[in-house]
Amino acid sequence: MIERDNSYQGLMSRKNEIMKAAVGVDYSQFESGGLSFDYEAMMASTGYSLEDVIAIQRDLSIGRTPIIELKNLTALARHCAPPGLGARIFIKDEAANPSGSFKVRRAAISIHQAKEKGYKGAISATSGNYGAAVASCCARLGLKCIVVQECFDSKGLGQPEIIEKARKCEALGAEVVQLTVGPELFYIFLRLLEETGYFNASLYTTFGIAGIESLGWELAQQMREEYRLEPAMVVCTNAGGGNLTGTARGLRKAECRAQVVAASVNLKGLHMASDRQFNLKSFTTGHTGFGMPFTTWPDRSDVPRSAARPLRYMDQYVTINQGEVFYITEILAQLEGLEKGPAGNTSLAAAFSLAQALPQDQAIVVQETEYTGAGKHVNAQLSFARQNGIEILLGDPRQEVPGKNIILPSHPSLIQAQAADMDHLRLSLIKNALKAHPELERNAQGRVQLSPQDLEFLVAETNSNRAFVEKALESL
């Protein structure tokens, strides 16, 4: 038996070969040699058309979730909006999927692929709903499943939402490996992939993103068939970017021209890998700590080229505070009779605010809900925050300071999504792309000389134009 060097450095040096074996995709075939790669060719390489994706998902009882018109929430928004404004608010009840979230759409295609290619099991590194989604599909298709979670701080205190997700994964037959805070989770993940030879059910492969295209496509069709409406706006909770990317691609395939808006919970000032700050967060996903870095540099993920590239599809990016999301979760239960998990309601809190700037005859669609339960609940999260020294107040959510307090709006009119500067995000992406390629040619003034292909790539990556990218390159 060959003795492998399983030290941190030793294992990380084998990263590329482990990944290639565990995803079954040779990413180098899509590379141009510069900073660009052929994104569409990579997406097409799954071999699954949208029709195939839908068929695979139907076979696993995934999709065809209802779209619910939130009439009372709309009435409340109109009460806060200027006269004539306040679009109709709709929500796609993705919690009705097996495993309780939209994430099972992406797991379905990954696990189907794993089974087709003869893998005996699948591994996923996630503290979110994706773990249960992978576990659910593995249970259905007879594959073994390991979920690796970042779960505890160094005192052994676990975030209740993540503990609940561990429970759910185990309930669905998975092995759960729990870790303390730190990016070395990736090291454990690689070690497990190498040890077991299982499939890497990454959130960021082409399979994962192709799986969400059905959500956008279905949403557009349902709005047309059931409500005879073309949505003006679709709001997506944004973390790693896959939700938004897949939904937007699906909307485009349905020829729906709705504006696509990203929404993240504002966790400004809290470090994602900090042991001390780990349990000061009341949201473990859908927040700016993932949303901003993944939007401005998608290739930080666990595959060489992420299929989740949200800035390509994003018309607006808004942030919303923790107290505002908890408020809207409570209101959804109290006014609409729908009790759902708070993290999935990030986009709903944003939509409540955004609807107030749109005419009343327009439709704004929130494209997900998630299941709720012990741990994944407003009460569980707020009392956990209070136990950890976070003040819970009623007041103006603009005064909220992540890690210090959570401010529930004292009136619904105080819910106000904050728009991020899109050009600033675009500029950050360009900067990060150049930083990742120090080998690129520079002229006498130190400016990067891009090939026409690389220039077009950055235009697509930033959903901008040549003039914007050229100006950005000059300023850097």
Add this chain to the structure above:
Amino acid sequence: MAKKGDWVKLHIKVLNPQERAPQVPEDTKEVPLEMWVKGTLCEDCQLGQSAKVITRTGRCVEGILCEVNPSYHHSFGDFIPELLHVGQQARAIVWGGACD
């Protein structure tokens, strides 16, 4: 004493503080990376002693025995009085009636 065949949880110290990844923030660098894994105990063992388990996927893992029949205790938390106001006010706005 845990018996061979019991369902248990193991604790494993994966990386010492000095072995942590370079990009880790200072507070996280001061503590080890720890891991917990569950499985079926291979031999009789005392709590706090080194043990081997076979996990659900059939992996053999060694660590310190820390719990027998590991259970979940997460809940819906304590009552949050501030939430009372939220629901009452919204219902009053939409449906009419008293509101504080």
